[in-house]
Amino acid sequence: MGQFLHGRRCGNGLLLRFDAAGLGLVDPGEPKTAPVRVDFSAGAIQRRSRDSLRGQNLLRAIGNCEAVLDATAGLGRDAFLMASAGKRVRMLECHPVVHALLADGLRRAGEDPDLAPTIAGMTLEQADFLGWKANGRFDAVYLDPMFPKPEKRARGKKEMAFLQRLVNQAESSRGSRDSAASELLPRALGFARGRVVVKRPSREGWMNDCKPDFSYRGRLSRFDVYLVRTED
Numbered sequence: 001m002g003q004f005l006h007g008r009r010c011g012n013g014l015l016l017r018f019d020a021a022g023l024g025l026v027d028p029g030e031p032k033t034a035p036v037r038v039d040f041s042a043g044a045i046q047r048r049s050r051d052s053l054r055g056q057n058l059l060r061a062i063g064n065c066e067a068v069l070d071a072t073a074g075l076g077r078d079a080f081l082m083a084s085a086g087k088r089v090r091m092l093e094c095h096p097v098v099h100a101l102l103a104d105g106l107r108r109a110g111e112d113p114d115l116a117p118t119i120a121g122m123t124l125e126q127a128d129f130l131g132w133k134a135n136g137r138f139d140a141v142y143l144d145p146m147f148p149k150p151e152k153r154a155r156g157k158k159e160m161a162f163l164q165r166l167v168n169q170a171e172s173s174r175g176s177r178d179s180a181a182s183e184l185l186p187r188a189l190g191f192a193r194g195r196v197v198v199k200r201p202s203r204e205g206w207m208n209d210c211k212p213d214f215s216y217r218g219r220l221s222r223f224d225v226y227l228v229r230t231e232d
Contacts, residue, residue, distance in 0.1 A: 010097050010166060023104035025097065025162055036159045038075050038105025040115055045077055053085040057216035061197045061223035062087065065139035069191060071129040071184070072144050074163075076102045076122070078199070082142070083121040090138070094128035097166055130183055134191075141188040143207070144199040145181055182208055189228060196226040 010016060010025065017026050017035060024035025039045075053059050058078055062068060066087060070079045073091035075098065083089050093099040103124055109115040185207050188196040198207050202222045206212060212224035 014097075014162060014165060016097065016100065022108050023101055025101060025166075027162065033158055036075075036101070036162050038101050040076075040080050040105060040109040040119070041112060045080060048081060053081065056081070057218050057221075057223050058082070058197075058199075059085050060216050061225050062140050062142070063195065063225075065194050067139045069138040069141045070144075071132075071141055071188060071191075073102060073124065074098060074144060076105065076124075078142065078144060079122055080118065083118045087121065089122050091122060091124045092127045092129050092132060093124065094126065095166060096126065098163065099124070099126040130187060137191055137193045139192070139194045141192040141196045142199075143184055143188055143196065145184065145207075185210060185226070189226065192228045193230075194228055196228070198224045198226070200224060 013027055013029055015026050015028055017024050021035075022037050022039070024037040026035045027033060048056070058081060062082060062085075068079075068082055068087050068089045070076075070082070070089055070091045073079055073093040076091060079089045079091050091102070093102055106119055106122065106124060110119045185196065185198065188198075198212070200207065200222050202217055202220055206224060210226070213227045214225050216223045216225075
C-alpha cells in the first residue's frame, strides 16, 4: 500500500514518501529531519517490549484483560506492547495518514519472523471510534487521545509536531477537539466489559473531570483505570 501513497500531499506542508525503509511522513522544507514512520523493530520499542512487561504501568493498568480495543491507536506503540504481553488488540485509527503509516509498519513487521507472532495478535481498522459500530464488547478499552494540549505537547518532539499539524488541520473542519474528546470516555465505558484505561500526561486532570477508580503514575504519563460495574 505504501508505494501507492508515495508523493501524496497531506496538507500543512507535509508529504508521504515511500522508500526502502517504508512509508514516512516528511516536511520537504526540513530535509534534515528524519521521516516519521512506524518501525516496531526500532530500539526504543524493542527495549520496552523485552523489559518486564507486567511491571510497566500500561500493562498494570490493563491487568488480566485479554481482548483489548485500542480506540485511538495513533502510531500503535502501546498496542504493540499490549500484544507483546499476549493481549489480542483491535486498533482503530481515524486519520487516513496516521492509519496509512501504522498499516505500513504492521505490514513490514509482519514480514519479520521475530515480530510476526506479536503482529498476529493485532488488527487495524480505519474508523472513528465515536461513530464506530461493532457487535460485542471488549475486556478493556484503551484511550490515548494523543493531542490534549498541542501548545505543550509539540515542543519537545518533532514526531508529535508533525502529527499535530495533521490532526489540527483535520479538526479545523470538524469542530471542537474538546467537544469530541468529551464523548470518548462514556462511549468507551459502553464497549468495555471490565475496564477503560485512559492515558494522560502525568500532571493533567482526569478526562471529563471524572475520577478514576485508581491510577498508575509515571514521570511523564499516567494511566487512569475506570472499572465497569455490571448489575447482578
